[in-house]
Amino acid sequence: MSPATPPASHPGDDQPGDWTAPVASGPLDATVSLPGSKSLTNRYLVLAALASDRSRLRAPLRSRDTLLMAKALRGLGVRIDDVPPEGEPMPGAVDDWVVTPPEVLGGDTRIDCGLAGTVMRFLPAVAALADGPVVLDGDPQARVRPMGPVIDALRTLGADLDDDGAGHLPVTVRGRGRVRGGSVTMDASASSQFISALLLAGPRYDQGVTVHHDGKPVPSEPHILMTVETLRDAGAIVDDSEPNTWRVEPSEINALDVSVEPDLSNAGPFVAAALVAGGTVRVPGWPQHTTQAGDLLREILDSMGADVRLDRSGLTVVGGDEIVGIDIDLHDAAELTPTVAAVAALASTPSWIRGVAHIRGHETDRLAALTAELGGLGGSVVETEDGLRITPAPLHGGRFRTYHDHRMATAGAVLGLRVPGVLVEDVATTAKTLPDFVGLWQGMLAGSPAVVLPR
Numbered sequence: 001m002s003p004a005t006p007p008a009s010h011p012g013d014d015q016p017g018d019w020t021a022p023v024a025s026g027p028l029d030a031t032v033s034l035p036g037s038k039s040l041t042n043r044y045l046v047l048a049a050l051a052s053d054r055s056r057l058r059a060p061l062r063s064r065d066t067l068l069m070a071k072a073l074r075g076l077g078v079r080i081d082d083v084p085p086e087g088e089p090m091p092g093a094v095d096d097w098v099v100t101p102p103e104v105l106g107g108d109t110r111i112d113c114g115l116a117g118t119v120m121r122f123l124p125a126v127a128a129l130a131d132g133p134v135v136l137d138g139d140p141q142a143r144v145r146p147m148g149p150v151i152d153a154l155r156t157l158g159a160d161l162d163d164d165g166a167g168h169l170p171v172t173v174r175g176r177g178r179v180r181g182g183s184v185t186m187d188a189s190a191s192s193q194f195i196s197a198l199l200l201a202g203p204r205y206d207q208g209v210t211v212h213h214d215g216k217p218v219p220s221e222p223h224i225l226m227t228v229e230t231l232r233d234a235g236a237i238v239d240d241s242e243p244n245t246w247r248v249e250p251s252e253i254n255a256l257d258v259s260v261e262p263d264l265s266n267a268g269p270f271v272a273a274a275l276v277a278g279g280t281v282r283v284p285g286w287p288q289h290t291t292q293a294g295d296l297l298r299e300i301l302d303s304m305g306a307d308v309r310l311d312r313s314g315l316t317v318v319g320g321d322e323i324v325g326i327d328i329d330l331h332d333a334a335e336l337t338p339t340v341a342a343v344a345a346l347a348s349t350p351s352w353i354r355g356v357a358h359i360r361g362h363e364t365d366r367l368a369a370l371t372a373e374l375g376g377l378g379g380s381v382v383e384t385e386d387g388l389r390i391t392p393a394p395l396h397g398g399r400f401r402t403y404h405d406h407r408m409a410t411a412g413a414v415l416g417l418r419v420p421g422v423l424v425e426d427v428a429t430t431a432k433t434l435p436d437f438v439g440l441w442q443g444m445l446a447g448s449p450a451v452v453l454p455r
């Protein structure tokens with residue numbers, strides 16, 4: 001869904017839900033503890049729902065995307081209980097999720113996917129294993145996000161489903177309790193989630209699944225590696241040794257007992273703040289090894305002028321004297337584009353973000369949205385075939401529209417650190433992956449010591 005018209009930025013044109021992004025009054029000195037990863041939480045939930053025994057997810061993310069996933073799985077007969085974490089009570093610790101899979105997934109249910117790519121792409125592959133029909137639908141903007149290749153692939157693998165006729169939600173899956181599986185070729189250049197969906201459910205298909213990708217390069221490949229690693233953690237046998245081919249053998253899925261890493265993409269605006277406002281931001285629990293695409297932030301912020309250090313206590317980012325522009329292919333970490341674009345708009349030299357054509361199909365058309373909204377604040381941004389060119393220009397305040405996109409809202413917050421009067425539209429949209437974004441942001445600016453969650 002493209003932003004229809006260029007923005008009119010009117011300072012003072014405040015509307016309900018608008019939030020005036022606070023300006024940093026001086027260098028930061030903050031420790032920000034981020035909740036769990038959306039991508040890991042939703043993969044673990046799916047695998048736990050398909051497992052042969054009860055699983056425990058420690059420190060899972062509770063946000064709109066993961067609560068929708070949990071609700072959908074409950075509708076399929078999965079039991080998900082909130083259970084206090086084991087051991088000494090720790091301030092700020094969140095309950096675990098204990099997931100009990102049913103003997104057979106039930107059908108006759110409706111799934112609200114919201115705007116969550118992981119729910120709308122992963123769950124048709126799961127629903128095909130249910131015993132009865134399952135209808136999936138979502139927000140109006142979800143109805144334009146691409147789904148066609150995963151729907152066609154599921155048909156090839158023996159599932160019975162209908163879409164809106166053009167490869168979008170709403171989708172009806174007529175689950176028959178089992179899926180033949182086998183081999184399928186698909187074009188996954190619009191989203192890595194098409195491949196992840198088939199692989200996550202694949203062990204439970206009679207013949208397993210072999211997925212071949214044929215098309216322009218698959219984006220967000222670390223997310224496919226995340227899928228492969230979480231499957232292996234659950235005992236599945238996965239062969240990813242051939243480029244563009246993934247094979248999952250038919251097998252049981254073992255119960256999981258996992259701690260969810262903090263969400264590194266959600267950490268993006270916070271660590272970027274150290275560069276934008278100056279000073280130091282620390283993120284405890286930043287993993288030493290991870291499949292999260294957000295780990296690329298370390299390299300990005302370093303090349304834009306920050307001092308970045310990772311040690312056992314977490315990540316420390318210290319802002320430099322200047323923000324340097326960046327020339328970067330974000331194909332592998334496309335969800336970082338709004339954060340990087342916001343920092344680039346404040347840099348003293350030009351930037352070029354490449355390789356992200358497919359983010360036109362994210363929560364909104366992010367290339368159009370960023371071009372319009374950065375431009376509306378005075379930024380000099382040109383949308384290219386596969387990215388953005390950003391040239392230094394003085395920015396001014398104004399309304400920053402967010403198009404129901406959590407990462408547009410957090411990009412507005414980053415700009416507001418330096419630009420007085422940035423009104424972020426509908427800041428509550430950050431609840432998609434980070435319900436307490438505003439509280440954490442204000443805590444960071446106040447330098448308040450953040451609660452450190454146990455990992």
Ligand SMILES: O=C(O)C1=C[C@@H](OP(=O)(O)O)[C@@H](O)[C@H](O)C1
Binds near residue numbers: 038117191223
């Ligand atoms: O599988 C996942 O958890 C995700 C995969 C990526 O999607 P695309 O491949 O559509 O970029 C990423 O951008 C999204 O935020 C989360």
Ligand SMILES: C=C(OP(=O)(O)O)C(=O)O
Binds near residue numbers: 115117118335407433
């Ligand atoms: C693209 C994103 O989300 P989704 O999982 O809905 O695709 C994102 O979080 O930036």
